[in-house]
Amino acid sequence: MFKPTDELLQYIEQGQDILVMSHIAPDGDAVGSLLGMGALLKWLDKNYVLALQDPVPEQFRYLPGHEQVTSNPIGDFDLVIGLDASDPERFGRLFQLYEEEFPSIPLVVIDHHITNTYFGTVNWVEPNAVATAELIFDLSEVLGAPKTEELALPLLNGLVTDTLCFRTPNVVPRTLEIAASLMNAGASLSLVTENALNMKPFSMVKLWAETLPTATMVGKIIYAEIPYHVVEKYGGKDNYNSGGLVNFLAAVKEAAVAVVFTERGPQVVDASIRSRPGVDVSKAAFELGGGGHPQAAGCTIRAPLPEVKEKVIGTLLRHLKEQGIE
Numbered sequence: 398m399f400k401p402t403d404e405l406l407q408y409i410e411q412g413q414d415i416l417v418m419s420h421i422a423p424d425g426d427a428v429g430s431l432l433g434m435g436a437l438l439k440w441l442d443k444n445y446v447l448a449l450q451d452p453v454p455e456q457f458r459y460l461p462g463h464e465q466v467t468s469n470p471i472g473d474f475d476l477v478i479g480l481d482a483s484d485p486e487r488f489g490r491l492f493q494l495y496e497e498e499f500p501s502i503p504l505v506v507i508d509h510h511i512t513n514t515y516f517g518t519v520n521w522v523e524p525n526a527v528a529t530a531e532l533i534f535d536l537s538e539v540l541g542a543p544k545t546e547e548l549a550l551p552l553l554n555g556l557v558t559d560t561l562c563f564r565t566p567n568v569v570p571r572t573l574e575i576a577a578s579l580m581n582a583g584a585s586l587s588l589v590t591e592n593a594l595n596m597k598p599f600s601m602v603k604l605w606a607e608t609l610p611t612a613t614m615v616g617k618i619i620y621a622e623i624p625y626h627v628v629e630k631y632g633g634k635d636n637y638n639s640g641g642l643v644n645f646l647a648a649v650k651e652a653a654v655a656v657v658f659t660e661r662g663p664q665v666v667d668a669s670i671r672s673r674p675g676v677d678v679s680k681a682a683f684e685l686g687g688g689g690h691p692q693a694a695g696c697t698i699r700a701p702l703p704e705v706k707e708k709v710i711g712t713l714l715r716h717l718k719e720q721g722i723e
């Protein structure tokens with residue numbers, strides 16, 4: 398079990414009006430740990446606002462309470478809690494807001510990315526936790542909070558999505574014990590897997606059909622690209638999701654690394670990177686201005702798509718070579 402420091406507990410205890418935020422392009426752990434933290438703060442009788450720059454993706458809107466997430470947090474806050482983000486830029490506009498409106502308010506960072514830059518007033522960073530949701534679970538244990546379904550379902554959502562349903566190499570017996578505890582509290586595992594992982598709209602099939610022809614292998618790297626006109630066609634930059642395409646590519650036997658390049662705007666390209674167990678892509682992503690985990694990382698680069706591709710592939714090839722993979 399991971400233990401928060403007394404200092405962190407003190408900040409949470411003293412905070413009365415709390416802003417909780419998580420990262421741009423929110424994934425299942427961002428949404429899950431945010432809603433889980435909300436449930437915990439509600440039990441603690443705090444005033445709180447849950448915020449994300451981008452809308453809650455459709456596959457997580459089955460989670461009760463997602464409607465309370467706002468992109469425009471307003472309040473007289475005395476504490477900010479930042480979840481699942483390894484650096485301040487990951488909060489997008491929300492961090493600018495924090496810096497402009499309330500820079501003197503303490504910021505509590507809770508995260509599990511090895512690339513975390515420790516930018517908070519207090520930082521609880523556990524790279525061995527499978528999800529930030531796991532840390533919220535441990536926090537709830539330390540606080541002695543009752544395991545309600547309201548707390549358990551979003552936390553299970555975070556655990557399941559960050560581990561691809563307990564299939565990543567960082568999953569240990571305790572991960573399954575936490576999942577069991579959340580299920581005992583009323584969270585349905587099949588509800589989570591169906592909504593958050595399995596179900597995809599028909600438009601996703603069409604998107605994959607357009608994108609898969611671009612799949613290319615360079616050495617042990619497989620990549621595909623989604624140009625801006627395709628992004629616009631399938632939801633636009635604020636509501637865009639490629640339905641786990643990069644994980645699908647990462648299952649290609651001949652590849653050690655998979656990358657999906659998504660042109661989110663003219664000359665703004667996201668690179669989403671996955672690797673086989675034992676192959677570390679977090680250092681390459683960090684060097685490229687992003688971050689993440691050894692097996693799942695990413696970065697955003699402001700440059701034309703061909704330029705970004707060359708830069709990312711070149712950097713990855715070098716990092717792979719250093720790890721003896723060619």
Ligand SMILES: [Mn+2]
Binds near residue numbers: 426427509527559
């Ligand atoms: Mn996470």
